Amino acid sequence: MFHQISLAMSNRMHELEEKDAIDRQDGTPRLQRLRQIPPETGKFLALLAASAPSGEIVEIGTSAGYSTMWLSLARRHITTFEILPEKAALARETFKAAGIEEQVTLIEGDARDHLNSIHNAAFSFLDAEKDAYEACYNLIIPRIKPGGILAADNAINHAPTLQPWMDCVLEDRRVDALIVPIGKGVFVCRKI
Ligand SMILES: C[S@@+](CC[C@H](N)C(=O)[O-])C[C@H]1O[C@@H](n2cnc3c(N)ncnc32)[C@H](O)[C@@H]1O
Numbered sequence: 001m002f003h004q005i006s007l008a009m010s011n012r013m014h015e016l017e018e019k020d021a022i023d024r025q026d027g028t029p030r031l032q033r034l035r036q037i038p039p040e041t042g043k044f045l046a047l048l049a050a051s052a053p054s055g056e057i058v059e060i061g062t063s064a065g066y067s068t069m070w071l072s073l074a075r076r077h078i079t080t081f082e083i084l085p086e087k088a089a090l091a092r093e094t095f096k097a098a099g100i101e102e103q104v105t106l107i108e109g110d111a112r113d114h115l116n117s118i119h120n121a122a123f124s125f126l127d128a129e130k131d132a133y134e135a136c137y138n139l140i141i142p143r144i145k146p147g148g149i150l151a152a153d154n155a156i157n158h159a160p161t162l163q164p165w166m167d168c169v170l171e172d173r174r175v176d177a178l179i180v181p182i183g184k185g186v187f188v189c190r191k192i
Contacts, residue, residue: 001046001073009069009098013039016066016094031084034063037127037153041183042070045125045151048188049074053147055122060111060136063087065094065104067127072100079118080104081111083128115139126152130161137165137189141174144191150175156185 005013016036023033037045049057049071057071062082068091071078082088088108095101107114111128112135121144126136133152144150155162156179166187169177177189 001050002043005073006099009072009100012094012097013066013069016064019064020066032086034066034087034090036063036066037070038183039070041153041186042067044180044182044186046070046073048149048151049076049123049125052123052149053145055120055145055148058115058118058121058124058140058143059127060115060124060132060140061127061129062091062106063127065091065098067125068104069094069098069100071123071125072098072103074123076103076122078104079107081107081109081114081128083108083110111136112139115143118143121145122148124148124150126150127154130154130158133162134165134168137169141172141189141191146191148191150189150191152187152189154184155179155187156181159185162187 020034020036057076057078059068059080062068062080068080082091091106095104124140169189175189175191180186180188
């Protein structure tokens with residue numbers, strides 16, 4: 001997968017990496033910042049998604065589509081949700097520039113209003129506002145097939161906020177879960 005990233009996708013990845021780095025330094029307000037995953041998390045997610053059972057990828061929190069490009073390397077259909085219109089517009093530009101617009105369905109709106117229409121999910125990436133994680137998890141887990149995976153970002157850098165939810169998931173007998181210390185910490189849950 002990593003050897004087959006097109007030049008167009010690689011260029012867009014670098015563009016967004018630069019924009020994200022500038023956002024973090026120039027005082028851009030938090031909601032406007034891209035807040036992307038680091039590349040090592042992207043590679044980890046692509047490997048996990050490619051190893052999931054057959055079925056589609058559901059991403060919650062698109063931003064400008066950086067993580068979506070990594071997920072696209074798993075060569076499956078992706079449904080991705082973004083609540084902010086400006087970010088959704090950037091994501092559309094990304095999908096076109098990277099040549100993955102046919103592979104991706106972008107739904108503009110609050111994922112919590114749409115997740116009950118998902119069927120055939122094999123892999124889900126959760127990267128929205130942290131106060132939405134629990135609701136998104138409760139909506140998506142019943143829709144992920146056995147052996148499928150949900151990966152949630154920021155398990156380490158947002159641990160104070162996410163710990164109560166992660167503690168509940170660790171007790172949830174529908175999944176096996178653990179925190180993987182890569183990037184900002186990825187909470188990986190495999191559906192039993
Ligand atoms: C951390 S950023 C996502 C970064 C992206 N996954 C990446 O690595 O390139 C979180 C994004 O989720 C969006 N978001 C937050 N809550 C959401 C919700 N309930 N439904 C859909 N999108 C949401 C935000 O507008 C923001 O663009």
